[in-house]
Structure formats: C-alpha cells, structure tokens
Amino acid sequence: MSAADRASVSSELPGPFTERLKQVLGAGNVLTDPADCWPYGQDNSRKHTLPDAVAFATTHAQVQEAVRLCNQYSVPLLARGRGTGTTGSAIPVRGGLVLSLERMDRIIEMDAANRVMRVEPGAINQAIQDQAAQHGFFWPPDPTSSAYCTVGGNIALNAAGPRALKYGSTRENVLGLVAVTGKGDEIHTGTYTTKGVVGYDLTRLLIGSEGTLAIVTQATLKLTPLPEARRTLQAVYDSVRAAATAVSRLMAQPVTPCALEFMDAAAIEMIRNYSQAELPQDAGALLMIELDGPEAAMDAAVTKISAAARGEGLLNLAAAKTKDEATALWATRKALSPALRNIAPNKLNEDVVVPVSRIPELIDGLEKLSREYGIPIVNFGHAGNGNIHVNLLYDTQDPQQERNALPCVSKVFDLVLALGGTLSGEHGIGVAKRDYINRAIDPVTLDLMRAIKRQFDPRGILNPDKIFPPP
Amino acid sequence: MSAADRASVSSELPGPFTERLKQVLGAGNVLTDPADCWPYGQDNSRKHTLPDAVAFATTHAQVQEAVRLCNQYSVPLLARGRGTGTTGSAIPVRGGLVLSLERMDRIIEMDAANRVMRVEPGAINQAIQDQAAQHGFFWPPDPTSSAYCTVGGNIALNAAGPRALKYGSTRENVLGLVAVTGKGDEIHTGTYTTKGVVGYDLTRLLIGSEGTLAIVTQATLKLTPLPEARRTLQAVYDSVRAAATAVSRLMAQPVTPCALEFMDAAAIEMIRNYSQAELPQDAGALLMIELDGPEAAMDAAVTKISAAARGEGLLNLAAAKTKDEATALWATRKALSPALRNIAPNKLNEDVVVPVSRIPELIDGLEKLSREYGIPIVNFGHAGNGNIHVNLLYDTQDPQQERNALPCVSKVFDLVLALGGTLSGEHGIGVAKRDYINRAIDPVTLDLMRAIKRQFDPRGILNPDKIFPPP
Numbered sequence: 001m002s003a004a005d006r007a008s009v010s011s012e013l014p015g016p017f018t019e020r021l022k023q024v025l026g027a028g029n030v031l032t033d034p035a036d037c038w039p040y041g042q043d044n045s046r047k048h049t050l051p052d053a054v055a056f057a058t059t060h061a062q063v064q065e066a067v068r069l070c071n072q073y074s075v076p077l078l079a080r081g082r083g084t085g086t087t088g089s090a091i092p093v094r095g096g097l098v099l100s101l102e103r104m105d106r107i108i109e110m111d112a113a114n115r116v117m118r119v120e121p122g123a124i125n126q127a128i129q130d131q132a133a134q135h136g137f138f139w140p141p142d143p144t145s146s147a148y149c150t151v152g153g154n155i156a157l158n159a160a161g162p163r164a165l166k167y168g169s170t171r172e173n174v175l176g177l178v179a180v181t182g183k184g185d186e187i188h189t190g191t192y193t194t195k196g197v198v199g200y201d202l203t204r205l206l207i208g209s210e211g212t213l214a215i216v217t218q219a220t221l222k223l224t225p226l227p228e229a230r231r232t233l234q235a236v237y238d239s240v241r242a243a244a245t246a247v248s249r250l251m252a253q254p255v256t257p258c259a260l261e262f263m264d265a266a267a268i269e270m271i272r273n274y275s276q277a278e279l280p281q282d283a284g285a286l287l288m289i290e291l292d293g294p295e296a297a298m299d300a301a302v303t304k305i306s307a308a309a310r311g312e313g314l315l316n317l318a319a320a321k322t323k324d325e326a327t328a329l330w331a332t333r334k335a336l337s338p339a340l341r342n343i344a345p346n347k348l349n350e351d352v353v354v355p356v357s358r359i360p361e362l363i364d365g366l367e368k369l370s371r372e373y374g375i376p377i378v379n380f381g382h383a384g385n386g387n388i389h390v391n392l393l394y395d396t397q398d399p400q401q402e403r404n405a406l407p408c409v410s411k412v413f414d415l416v417l418a419l420g421g422t423l424s425g426e427h428g429i430g431v432a433k434r435d436y437i438n439r440a441i442d443p444v445t446l447d448l449m450r451a452i453k454r455q456f457d458p459r460g461i462l463n464p465d466k467i468f469p470p471p
Numbered sequence: 472m473s474a475a476d477r478a479s480v481s482s483e484l485p486g487p488f489t490e491r492l493k494q495v496l497g498a499g500n501v502l503t504d505p506a507d508c509w510p511y512g513q514d515n516s517r518k519h520t521l522p523d524a525v526a527f528a529t530t531h532a533q534v535q536e537a538v539r540l541c542n543q544y545s546v547p548l549l550a551r552g553r554g555t556g557t558t559g560s561a562i563p564v565r566g567g568l569v570l571s572l573e574r575m576d577r578i579i580e581m582d583a584a585n586r587v588m589r590v591e592p593g594a595i596n597q598a599i600q601d602q603a604a605q606h607g608f609f610w611p612p613d614p615t616s617s618a619y620c621t622v623g624g625n626i627a628l629n630a631a632g633p634r635a636l637k638y639g640s641t642r643e644n645v646l647g648l649v650a651v652t653g654k655g656d657e658i659h660t661g662t663y664t665t666k667g668v669v670g671y672d673l674t675r676l677l678i679g680s681e682g683t684l685a686i687v688t689q690a691t692l693k694l695t696p697l698p699e700a701r702r703t704l705q706a707v708y709d710s711v712r713a714a715a716t717a718v719s720r721l722m723a724q725p726v727t728p729c730a731l732e733f734m735d736a737a738a739i740e741m742i743r744n745y746s747q748a749e750l751p752q753d754a755g756a757l758l759m760i761e762l763d764g765p766e767a768a769m770d771a772a773v774t775k776i777s778a779a780a781r782g783e784g785l786l787n788l789a790a791a792k793t794k795d796e797a798t799a800l801w802a803t804r805k806a807l808s809p810a811l812r813n814i815a816p817n818k819l820n821e822d823v824v825v826p827v828s829r830i831p832e833l834i835d836g837l838e839k840l841s842r843e844y845g846i847p848i849v850n851f852g853h854a855g856n857g858n859i860h861v862n863l864l865y866d867t868q869d870p871q872q873e874r875n876a877l878p879c880v881s882k883v884f885d886l887v888l889a890l891g892g893t894l895s896g897e898h899g900i901g902v903a904k905r906d907y908i909n910r911a912i913d914p915v916t917l918d919l920m921r922a923i924k925r926q927f928d929p930r931g932i933l934n935p936d937k938i939f940p941p942p
Contacts, residue, residue: 387664
C-alpha cells in the first residue's frame, strides 16, 4: 500500500489518547516513535503500513480499557499476535493503535482429566503443544509457523495445517472464548464441556473473523490424545494428474490419514537437494502420506493406504524406514514455503480449496493459466482437504510478469470457484483477497455479515477494511 | 401453556394472508381447521399450543415466499421437522403459521468422492444414514430419534447422540447451508469443502439457533467412512461414584471410544427385564463402552479400554460376544428414554453437561436433591462428554411432588453451573429452559445474541419467545 493510499484513510492520534493509554498500560508499554512502531506495521504478507502507536497488554482489563479508549477517541485498533499471517490481516491499514498481545502468553490451566487447556491469546502454538504433550495430548492446529505463531492468531484466522485432514481446524478444537467486543464489552462464549447448545454459537463466529468482531483474551482449547504410533509414506507419480487421482482414491477408503500432502514437479525440484529420500528424476508429483493411531493398527493401515496409493503413474512408493527419515521428509515439506519466499519475495501464495475430486481439473487449469500469463506456478499443500497452496512466482524485474500477476490470480479464483471451491482454506481474507470475496459470497450474505459486524463493533474501530471491501 | 397465556400473545391471522399463502403453496398444502392444525402444535416436550395455520413447503422458493408473507402480515412463523425435540422449540407459542418441511425431504446429491451429501431439511436422519452406508459412509449425529427426526431439526438443535464423543455433534458435521432469513432473504453459508476461512462462520451460527434466525432449505453434510469393526463392552459397578471415576480413567487414555454411555441403578432396574446381558443384583451403575476402528486394532483397544474400566467397585466387565448381543444392549439403552416417558409422562428430562471429572460430584449432588425434594431422579446418558440426562420422575397425582418439581430443576441447573457445566448438551433451550439461560450466559453476551437475531429477523417473526426470555 502506498503512502498516499494510507494517508487518505489514516488519522493522527487525538491529543489525550496516548496519555490515557499510557496511564492504563504503563508508559513503558506504549510506543509512539515511528522507528519503534515500524516492525508492528507488517506481517508475513510483506505488506506494511505504519501504526500511530503500539501498545502491549498483559491483562484482560488492559485490553478492555484500550478498546474503550479507542472507541472514545475513534482510533482504529488492531490486535496482533506474532504477525505470521499471509493475507495482511495484521496490517494496520488505517494506522491507529496496534495492540500486541505477545506478552499475554500464559497457559492458565492444563486440565488433563477433561482434555482441556485454558490459555491467553499470546501463547505460542508450540508452547501449547509442549505443555499438552507432557500429559499425552496435542492441540490439532499445526500451521507451518507453529514454532512462533500465537493461538490468538490461530483463532483469528481459523488456522489449520496438515493434521486438519483428520483432526479439524481451529474451529473444531476450541470450546469457548472470553473476548472484548469492539464496543469494549466483555463476552463469554461457548462452554468448558465438549457439548453445548445454549444460545448462539459465538465461539465459531469469532473464529476466523480476523479480529474484526472482538479481541480474544482467553481461549478454552479442546485437546486430543497423542496417537500411539505414526507412519510416513512417500508416493512419487509421473504426473500431477496421476497423483491427484490417487488422492481421490485415498480419500474414498476408510483409513483417513492424519496428513496427505501434495507437491508438484516444480516444488519437488526445489527440495531435491534437501531431501534424503529417493526422488526419481522424472517425478511429476509427490504425495506425503502420514498415518497415526494405535500401533496394532499400523501395518494393516499401511497396507490399505499403499493399495490406494498404487495405480497408473506411480513411480515409487516407500515408507520412511526410521523416525529420522520421516522427520527429514517433514522438514523438507515445511521448508518449502520459506524457500519459495526466498526465491520469489513477492510470490503470491493463494491457499485455495476445491473438492478433492476436482484437484486434477484445478491443476490442469493452473498449468494453462501459467502458460497464458507467462508466470511460473508452484503448487503444494494439503491435498486431502483439497487445500492447495498455489504459488505464483513472478519476477518483479520483469514488467510483463509484474503486470500479469494480479490478473492471473483473479483467473485462479474464478477457476477455483467454478470447481465448487473457495478462496481460502486456512489463511483467511485479510486485505489480500477482500476484493475477491464478493465472487465467493453473494451480496445478501455479505451484507448480513457486515450487519453482524456492526453489533460487535458499531464504530468500526476493530481491524477496519479487512475481509470486506471498503464501501 | 394455558389457553389464557396463549391468548395474551397470539393474534388471529390477517384476512388476505391465508389466501395469499394458498396461492403460493397450493390450497391443498395449507391447513386452517383447528382439528387439522392440532397435531402440529406439539413436540416431544409434550407442550401444546394451537397454530392458526399449518402449511407444507416442498421448494426453497415456497419457503421464501411464505417467510415474506409472514413478514408482510407480521405473522409468527415456526419451521417444523418432525417435532421430536424435547424442549418445546417446535411449539408455536404465539400461534401463527407452522411451516412443515417434512415433505421437503430429498437427498439432492450423494458425492462419495468428496465425502459429501446435500439434502433438504425434511430428510430423515435414518434415510441419510442408509444412503451414506451404501457408499461406505455415515453421518455422525445419532439422536435416539434417528429413525424419525429430520436433518433440519438436527441442525436447529445441534443434535448429537452417543457417537458425538468421537465424531462430534451436528456442528462438526455440516459444511454449508442455504437458508432463508427472517427477512425473507436467501443466504448461502459455508463451503462445499472441508476447510474454508472466507468471511464469518454463519453455518455454525445457524446450527443450534432453534429456527430463530433463518430457515434452512438445504444442507451440505460432511460424511465419515464407516468403521471396519466395532466392539461393545459392558462394565457394571457397585456405585455411581465407582462408574463415574472409571469414566474419568477411560477419558484420560488415548483410545477414544465411539460411545461411553452411563446408567444409574434406577435406570438399570428399568431395563433389567429387557436385557439379555447379565446385570448383577447389586449393580449401582453401568457403563456401555463401544469402540470402533480398523479390525486389526480392536483386540489391543479392548485390552486398553478394559484396563481403564477396571478399578475399585467393578463388579463385572464383559464384551458382547455376538453382534446380536451388542444390538440387544443398544436396544435396551435406546429404550430407556421412551420407557421413562411411559412411566412418568410428565418427567422432566434435563440433558445437562459437566466436565467429565465432575460427574461424581454431579451424581452426589443429584442424590441429595432427590432426597431433599422427595422426587425420584433417574440418570443416564453420554458420560464421555459429561452429558447426563437427568430425569425427574415426579408423580402428577402427588401435589407435593408436583410443587417441588420445578424448584428441584432449578437447583439441578445451579449445581451443574457450579461444576463448570452448562444447561444443555444436545436438546437446546426452547421454552423449557429459556428462563434459566441468564444463569449460564451473562447479560452482555445475551444482548449481543439478541442483537444478532435482529439482523436476521428484524420483525421477530421466526420462532418467537424461544431461547431468550421474553423482555
């Protein structure tokens, strides 16, 4: 976003606002020097706009006071975790206050008997996993950024990852929330129990709402027992079509893998040098298939999964022989996204979703668009959910590629929607996709969402201009 | 509800309304004779109020037209499935129009490759199961009434059943909806894919909203592969406390049963005559534990579950030896609720939920209340979710019991909330619990829910006076 764009929507902070904020949060927890504020104006979308102030809250009461002040002085407010999102949800496009919750990171309670953990929003995903693992549990959402993303961010974007295939996304793994609405009201949603039908489901309404409705100050997480055993398979195919057809076969039989990851030939080339596993030279696509469950079931499950993986175009099917080999396979998979970022800093990574049976058509369509627009496209992702990360690696030094990039993205979305899919599986809309959302959601339904937003945030201070195109 | 009560809130149908409705739906699909309308004024709460008219819709367009007419003429509108709910959600407390969707029961599409089924709201749960099973799948929600309840009703109340323990409730098993809001607008929520973060989650907002926000005209259901094998165990304990402690042990180990059902001594006595299984005379409580998964995992799983089931107070632990024996066990379990209904037609069945670790305290507390108020209480239900059906079997011929019943229920709710639980796990609020909801949900959060309701249904025509106490 250019400086001119920003200036047109931003406003200076009103005089007494900063002083009052310092009273509430402590002077040392409020930054106003642009140099200090700068790092809080970006996220992993590589967009940037400078906030007018950054503040650090450590308690629910402070969050509530900060929201009330922003209301009183009409200051835009963006609650921020660690800025690992990729669609610009954490970019303060109108300036205003960025309220960082990174220091509000306590694990409040680990309740093994009820498979529940209560946490503050700044808790790191990995810290939650570590704590849960000590009691034999895990929390299913596992984005690539799990080592440094926060649970608040996971909730804001309904984060997922490979394991969502078997265990669901954030939406299926949160029981309840405490939050502060855009009005400054404290609300309590959901239950402490795994079932509950008492009023409207505000928990799921907040999950995936990208900080536009309320700021979560506490979350009750549903934990899942760690599986006893795990097996990792790698299947290499001569073509994307062969691999995509295998995905359909794998999802049509009863053993649901805990991960079913896909890479196309371009992605394979990128990791060839890192991988310890055999990667045939003529590999057109690769599937990583992970199974988990009781040890006693593993051999039979591997047999069934292997049978489904076999078929036309299979070049090689191998099980990781050691835990180290499996870990190495995952390391290469998880290195893909950052590696692509290094090669193409301005890559456009669209995490589109299509019904699993339509993946071959998606890949065919993407190849055509890549040729038509002259832009290399690398595809990988969570094939079992039909959630493919489509990476447009355009060269910013090439004026034609730069000109073609956004029109090509636009065609990618048209393709996905025509196949019965949608714009985002786990990254959300943010600013990056907000101008496309009216292709996925009809105007009446969008208006209803906006009307709901006004009930939570009548003055529109919370993360303005996200999800919905500005009127 | 007495006739006097009803008269105070009801209104006659305005003149042209019925004629216009007949034009839209066909004269043969609109009933106005009180004798014809009578059966549509009740549900399984055994409450009754007479609607002014009953109409049958078979298409989305008809539903939309009916809603628009009700808006125009300010006629209360209640969409109805088969009336199997237990909390009075389907009682037209203000009269008006009952719109039956029982004839809108098509299975629109069975898409095995994507594990998806699209259905109309009047489709019977069992018809969905039968269709899915032909392709090797099932749809997890399995209320006791599955043979005759509709998917629309399941969605309205976020229905569940024993399998929710492993597979989730309706909320976790619906991908998207088409619906008509109280304004008469058509909306499309969710996706056709298993992942999606595109705008607010209106799908889950509608699920469990008891027909107060919108009328669902189509649902996209997420199917699950049928498990390969199944084992049923029965564990009998000398006391409720011993059984409840076993539930905690069972839920603290990694093999999650697909059902973990509980019955107290009074419930056991009721089924003793029907059961083929051995039921020791000194049985204080019984657990039915069902496991499912790959055949290869079953023996090891049974070993682990048996180890967790063993402990102080165990009298007998036996596996069903044949499929018939397992079926008989389930038949007795499923007969419990109707059997209780026959014994005590006015029984109050509260499906409260507490954290699993608090079940022993719940049962102790219920025993105290039973003694204090002189009302027999029979408890059974979905122990793995902490979801206990608490049945107050009061004798309507006994004036003291009748006087005590509601005060006792009130104390039951206080107890449940004090234990960190909530009012309903799967039955919803309806009219039966609406006067208690403000004990479970704070006023600010309730007001926000009401504000959301107004965005969907500004004239308040959809299922008025449900969930929330009248102002």
